[in-house]
Amino acid sequence: MTTALAHTWYVTQRYSRTAIRQPIWVLSALLQPIIWLVLFGALFKRIVEIPGFGGGSYIGFLTPAIVVMTAMFSAGLCGMTVLADLDTGVIDRMLVSPVRRGAILGGLLVEQAAVVFVQCGIILVLGLVLGARYSGGPLGALVLLVAATALGVGIAGLSNAVALTTRRRESVIGVVQLLLMPLTYLSSAFMKLELVPGWIRDIARVNPVNWAVSGGREALAGNPQWGHVFLNVGLTVAFAVVTTLLGTAAFGAYRRSV
Amino acid sequence: MSTERVRLGTATVRDRARGAAIAAGGLMKVYKGGVKALDGLGFTVAPGTIFALLGPNGAGKSTTVKILTTLSRPTEGDAFVAGFDVIREADEIRRVIGVVAQRSGVDGASTAVENLQLQGRIYGLGAKTTRLRTTELLERFRLTEAAGRAARTYSGGMRRKLDIAMGLIHRPRILFLDEPTTGLDPEARADMWQEIQALSEQEELTVLLTTHYLEEADRLADRLALLDRGRLVVEGTPEELKAGLLGDSVQIELGTSELPALLSAELEQLEAVRAFSVEETQLRAQVDHGATALPVILAVLDGYRVPVISATISRPSLDDVYLQYVGHSYDHSGTTVGGPR
Numbered sequence: 001m002t003t004a005l006a007h008t009w010y011v012t013q014r015y016s017r018t019a020i021r022q023p024i025w026v027l028s029a030l031l032q033p034i035i036w037l038v039l040f041g042a043l044f045k046r047i048v049e050i051p052g053f054g055g056g057s058y059i060g061f062l063t064p065a066i067v068v069m070t071a072m073f074s075a076g077l078c079g080m081t082v083l084a085d086l087d088t089g090v091i092d093r094m095l096v097s098p099v100r101r102g103a104i105l106g107g108l109l110v111e112q113a114a115v116v117f118v119q120c121g122i123i124l125v126l127g128l129v130l131g132a133r134y135s136g137g138p139l140g141a142l143v144l145l146v147a148a149t150a151l152g153v154g155i156a157g158l159s160n161a162v163a164l165t166t167r168r169r170e171s172v173i174g175v176v177q178l179l180l181m182p183l184t185y186l187s188s189a190f191m192k193l194e195l196v197p198g199w200i201r202d203i204a205r206v207n208p209v210n211w212a213v214s215g216g217r218e219a220l221a222g223n224p225q226w227g228h229v230f231l232n233v234g235l236t237v238a239f240a241v242v243t244t245l246l247g248t249a250a251f252g253a254y255r256r257s258v
Numbered sequence: 259m260s261t262e263r264v265r266l267g268t269a270t271v272r273d274r275a276r277g278a279a280i281a282a283g284g285l286m287k288v289y290k291g292g293v294k295a296l297d298g299l300g301f302t303v304a305p306g307t308i309f310a311l312l313g314p315n316g317a318g319k320s321t322t323v324k325i326l327t328t329l330s331r332p333t334e335g336d337a338f339v340a341g342f343d344v345i346r347e348a349d350e351i352r353r354v355i356g357v358v359a360q361r362s363g364v365d366g367a368s369t370a371v372e373n374l375q376l377q378g379r380i381y382g383l384g385a386k387t388t389r390l391r392t393t394e395l396l397e398r399f400r401l402t403e404a405a406g407r408a409a410r411t412y413s414g415g416m417r418r419k420l421d422i423a424m425g426l427i428h429r430p431r432i433l434f435l436d437e438p439t440t441g442l443d444p445e446a447r448a449d450m451w452q453e454i455q456a457l458s459e460q461e462e463l464t465v466l467l468t469t470h471y472l473e474e475a476d477r478l479a480d481r482l483a484l485l486d487r488g489r490l491v492v493e494g495t496p497e498e499l500k501a502g503l504l505g506d507s508v509q510i511e512l513g514t515s516e517l518p519a520l521l522s523a524e525l526e527q528l529e530a531v532r533a534f535s536v537e538e539t540q541l542r543a544q545v546d547h548g549a550t551a552l553p554v555i556l557a558v559l560d561g562y563r564v565p566v567i568s569a570t571i572s573r574p575s576l577d578d579v580y581l582q583y584v585g586h587s588y589d590h591s592g593t594t595v596g597g598p599r
């Protein structure tokens with residue numbers, strides 16, 4: 001067990017190092033959510049005035065959504081890293097070493113989780129600067145970050161599974177583009193579910209993005225309904241577990257195909 | 259030299275594995291889609307020796323290395339490395355082998371130091387041992403100066419050296435090198451040969467290497483095996499293989515590379531010629547008696563009005579061994595044919 005943890009940690013360190021060394025990546029990872037927050041905040045500012053929305057500040061409503069969106073888009077291309085490491089032979093080199101098999105993808109997922117967690121934390125602070133108020137306090141913020149990180153890991157697992165199954169960059173990019181935007185809009189990210197058509201509401205119920213937004217947003221609100229929070233954050237974590245297993249299975253299939 | 263293949267059961271492979279660094283028998287590998295990469299391959303490598311696998315592209319050299327290094331599972335057959343079964347005792351094998359694959363496996367975004375340190379830690383070396391080994395290996399492979407630079411900025415030769423250093427960090431007992439010198443300039447290649455030789459002598463390392471350079475196998479290998487289409491064609495020491503070829507080798511430099519279509523067929527029919535190949539303006543033939551075969555060949559060439567610049571008769575080289583068994587010769591810079599250009 002300690003060996004597995006140690007190995008995972010070594011692999012995590014390697015990925016963190018290479019990520020931090022790409023200044024463009026670091027910059028865009030921070031700029032993109034800022035742009036979203038400012039842009040969507042301005043664009044949809046008056047949505048709160050719609051009857052039934054219940055008032056409040058839109059930036060306060062939007063910040064958890066941007067947090068979750070950032071998590072998704074940040075992790076979506078995780079599979080590209082796997083493909084690059086397959087191409088250069090880095091993964092094969094690990095496979096002929098005594099490294100624990102689970103540490104190879106595990107280390108990458110931990111790195112993704114850490115990146116997402118930090119990125120989302122920064123957005124929360126930024127939201128505060130732009131006028132959002134978090135009545136749920138630090139505990140609520142933490143729950144939101146956990147939900148966003150779980151969603152990020154879930155998307156990363158999915159991305160890895162697609163990458164290892166198809167072994168094509170185009171497939172990873174294609175799936176990400178096809179899935180992430182619709183999943184975002186088929187949730188309560190920008191609009192209360194009470195105000196959207198019934199069919200969108202139905203889809204949202206089984207949409208992991210909605211689970212993360214809805215659970216996290218509730219936790220951040222004053223006097224949250226903890227039952228709702230636990231259910232949704234729990235479902236998001238379950239999603240992460242399932243896609244991690246999918247990624248692991250795809251990795252097994254790769255190993256058998258060598 | 260017998261090219262007959264003997265099918266060995268697990269028991270006998272296991273017997274051979276006792277005291278051997280590597281023993282394989284009846285190895286088959288069928289990839290998805292039905293490609294038969296290995297077709298009943300078997301051989302034994304004694305500890306402390308250098309063993310070379312040769313063969314044309316697609317012969318199954320890398321597949322063999324992948325199976326012996328536990329990356330890939332054989333479809334059938336048995337293999338033991340350091341006495342351990344490649345399927346049931348893969349973990350044990352992974353601890354005692356070093357692997358340098360055909361595809362590098364160096365992380366370009368990290369420095370040489372970082373690559374080596376990650377490798378050391380993964381193999382269970384402590385932080386201090388890893389640091390010491392890293393410094394030692396960087397010096398040994400003359401990478402100290404570049405050690406702090408991202409590996410993506412290295413030349414092909416430097417990267418290959420780092421590759422080998424990474425394969426050695428945990429002091430393996432058996433080292434696998436899949437085409438260690440492909441893409442290196444002659445100087446870097448000679449350098450690498452020295453390193454490999456030294457490793458085998460000083461550290462009692464067993465080395466299995468694959469190569470396309472016959473000269474390399476001749477220089478380095480204690481024994482070598484020739485593969486073709488997943489099968490062992492011939493195996494032995496370079497001397498045995500050369501001695502096993504009766505007769506002489508005839509090399510003729512032609513004045514043109516545009517040869518009449520029928521020439522080939524006619525040469526094939528000559529009693530005196532056992533095998534031949536033409537590459538650009540070099541004709542190379544395996545014959546029983548050089549002195550009697552040469553006039554016959556020259557007469558045929560003359561009949562087709564193919565100008566001849568020079569002709570040489572020599573004792574067989576590994577090129578001829580290769581030519582004899584695999585049927586087409588390498589374009590090989592080490593072979594020169596005398597005469598004015």
Ligand SMILES: Nc1ncnc2c1ncn2[C@@H]1O[C@H](COP(=O)(O)OP(=O)(O)OP(=O)(O)O)[C@@H](O)[C@H]1O
Pocket residue numbers: 257258289290293294295313314315316317318319320321322360
């Ligand atoms: N993962 C794979 N899936 C399907 N076929 C494969 C796979 N790997 C290798 N092959 C096939 O198996 C055969 C043997 O390949 P291998 O890489 O072992 O040859 P090699 O002797 O190393 O050749 P080279 O000198 O070009 O490196 C080839 O026909 C190759 O196309």
Ligand SMILES: [Mg+2]
Pocket residue numbers: 319320321360436
């Ligand atoms: Mg190969």
